[in-house]
Amino acid sequence: MKVKLRINGEEREADVEPRLLLVHFIRDVLKLKGTHVGCETGHCGACTVLMDGKPIKSCQVFAVQADGTEIITVEGLERDGKLSVEQQAFVDNFAIQCGYCTPGMLVMTRYLLGKYEKLSREEIREKIHGNYCMCTGYVQIINAIEDAFRRAKGSEGKETGS
Amino acid sequence: MYPSNFEYYRPSNLNEALELLANGECRPIAGGQSLVPLMKLRIVAPKCLVDLGRIESLRTIAIEGDVLKVGAMVTHEEIVESQIIEEFSPVLALTAESIGDLQVRNRGTIGGSLAHADPSANYLPTLLALEAEVVVVSPLARRVVPMADFVKGPYTTDLRQGELLEAVMIPRYRGRGIVEKFAIRKADFAIGLVTMLYKVIEGKLDDLRLAVGALATGPVRLRKVEEKLRGGELNPKAAEDVLKEEVALLQPVDDIHGGAEYRRRVIFTLVKRMLEGLARGRDNEGQVEDQWGGKGGRCGA
Ligand SMILES: Cc1cc2nc3c(=O)[nH]c(=O)nc-3n(C[C@H](O)[C@H](O)[C@H](O)COP(=O)(O)OP(=O)(O)OC[C@H]3O[C@@H](n4cnc5c(N)ncnc54)[C@H](O)[C@@H]3O)c2cc1C
Ligand code: FES
Ligand code: FES
Numbered sequence: 325m326k327v328k329l330r331i332n333g334e335e336r337e338a339d340v341e342p343r344l345l346l347v348h349f350i351r352d353v354l355k356l357k358g359t360h361v362g363c364e365t366g367h368c369g370a371c372t373v374l375m376d377g378k379p380i381k382s383c384q385v386f387a388v389q390a391d392g393t394e395i396i397t398v399e400g401l402e403r404d405g406k407l408s409v410e411q412q413a414f415v416d417n418f419a420i421q422c423g424y425c426t427p428g429m430l431v432m433t434r435y436l437l438g439k440y441e442k443l444s445r446e447e448i449r450e451k452i453h454g455n456y457c458m459c460t461g462y463v464q465i466i467n468a469i470e471d472a473f474r475r476a477k478g479s480e481g482k483e484t485g486s
Numbered sequence: 487m488y489p490s491n492f493e494y495y496r497p498s499n500l501n502e503a504l505e506l507l508a509n510g511e512c513r514p515i516a517g518g519q520s521l522v523p524l525m526k527l528r529i530v531a532p533k534c535l536v537d538l539g540r541i542e543s544l545r546t547i548a549i550e551g552d553v554l555k556v557g558a559m560v561t562h563e564e565i566v567e568s569q570i571i572e573e574f575s576p577v578l579a580l581t582a583e584s585i586g587d588l589q590v591r592n593r594g595t596i597g598g599s600l601a602h603a604d605p606s607a608n609y610l611p612t613l614l615a616l617e618a619e620v621v622v623v624s625p626l627a628r629r630v631v632p633m634a635d636f637v638k639g640p641y642t643t644d645l646r647q648g649e650l651l652e653a654v655m656i657p658r659y660r661g662r663g664i665v666e667k668f669a670i671r672k673a674d675f676a677i678g679l680v681t682m683l684y685k686v687i688e689g690k691l692d693d694l695r696l697a698v699g700a701l702a703t704g705p706v707r708l709r710k711v712e713e714k715l716r717g718g719e720l721n722p723k724a725a726e727d728v729l730k731e732e733v734a735l736l737q738p739v740d741d742i743h744g745g746a747e748y749r750r751r752v753i754f755t756l757v758k759r760m761l762e763g764l765a766r767g768r769d770n771e772g773q774v775e776d777q778w779g780g781k782g783g784r785c786g787a
Binding site for chain 1: 492496592672
């Protein structure tokens with residue numbers, strides 16, 4: 325079946341079996357290996373991408389269902405070879421250990437920056453419930469997301485919390 | 487993890503979908519958040535899928551008279567964010583808010599959740615307490631099923647071959663609501679679920695409704711507790727014995743996440759705390775919601 329979608333601003337098209345999961349379409353057909361497969365059971369969030377602007381788990385959607393949509397993956401964050409605000413904030417806050425969860429975390433951060441003016445630490449924790457970090461580096465990850473807010477929106481992003 | 491292969495259809499209206507489903511070979515797919523994992527594990531292997539994702543008429547949220555109509559394909563997150571629902575039935579938004587995580591809520595739908603009827607689905611006790619009705623369509627007819635008759639047991643509903651769940655109808659409840667979801671991690675399926683609706687009129691509890699979920703029987707109203715407390719002063723102690731009796735009769739899910747007896751205790755404690763919190767709030771009315779710390783305890787008018 326034909327699937328045609330816009331991914332990171334580029335129109336792509338391929339003929340696939342209906343049972344192909346979106347995450348495998350992205351990784352194996354479109355050869356964008358940034359999106360990770362962690363659990364493949366819909367729990368870990370490593371496969372998170374934005375579909376029409378909203379974070380979803382791409383292992384929980386068939387590629388054919390994404391026909392006609394607009395997808396953003398972690399590869400779509402950087403501009404002209406320069407790291408994006410989110411990526412730089414993750415680097416500067418040591419928010420990466422093994423890096424497995426990072427693409428999902430980064431895509432989620434992009435969504436949060438677009439959606440909210442500011443978020444408290446507690447709210448950030450709430451929003452990333454669906455993104456597991458198996459290395460459990462959550463403190464640095466939340467620091468990085470807070471920092472990304474600060475960088476993107478000025479000093480407003482910071483709120484107190486544990 | 488690859489599901490076995492299937493044919494895929496994406497109709498743009500309800501009639502087309504019903505036609506495709508009529509031969510019994512096809513299965514509807516809504517948000518896929520329950521069906522896709524089942525297919526990946528090959529617990530189910532439908533020969534064909536009918537994607538309801540592009541049927542606009544199933545996505546509406548509207549108020550018709552004193553009834554809120556939520557289309558089957560409205561997602562959990564749309565329920566959380568809807569201005570109409572926030573005003574009409576905030577307890578529904580609270581219920582949706584504690585489903586899974588943001589990614590799941592962005593895909594999963596109210597219709598899919600009801601049709602799937604996981605015993606621990608968040609909506610079940612809330613919709614029972616709200617005395618909601620489910621609109622079911624087939625190529626020939628449209629019927630309305632009260633929530634009390636819709637869920638027959640775990641993963642079992644009143645839906646028949648070839649029928650689709652079209653919408654959920656929720657009558658207005660002019661009072662407040664509290665939902666409690668007890669789970670190990672917040673995003674996990676519930677060990678215990680309780681929804682309480684109530685009105686306080688001149689210090690007296692009115693139209694109290696208590697519904698419990700995560701049961702092997704479908705959601706259940708605690709009618710005896712409701713009756714005991716209705717119209718009286720807010721005295722949780724007065725209901726404790728009845729509550730004990732009624733909870734002892736419940737048949738909670740009994741699995742590796744929690745045994746039945748443990749879950750009964752969870753439910754007992756949740757209800758008891760809800761009532762105590764309510765009683766504490768009695769002195770400063772209108773402030774009742776402030777008596778509750780944390781997320782599960784927030785109230786909606
Ligand atoms: C990680 C994770 C955590 C979750 N946590 C929770 C939780 O805490 N609480 C909770 O309640 N749920 C939870 N869920 C389940 C989630 O709410 C699902 O969205 C929901 O159970 C199914 O809705 P869906 O739209 O995804 O349906 P689908 O998965 O597409 O379908 C489910 C079933 O319903 C049928 N169906 C779908 N729509 C219709 C219709 N309109 N008419 C007739 N039949 C239909 C399908 O054929 C299928 O059998 C979780 C899921 C995941 C993956
Ligand atoms: S790989 Fe998709 S949620 Fe884990
Ligand atoms: S950095 Fe290893 S899983 Fe998060």
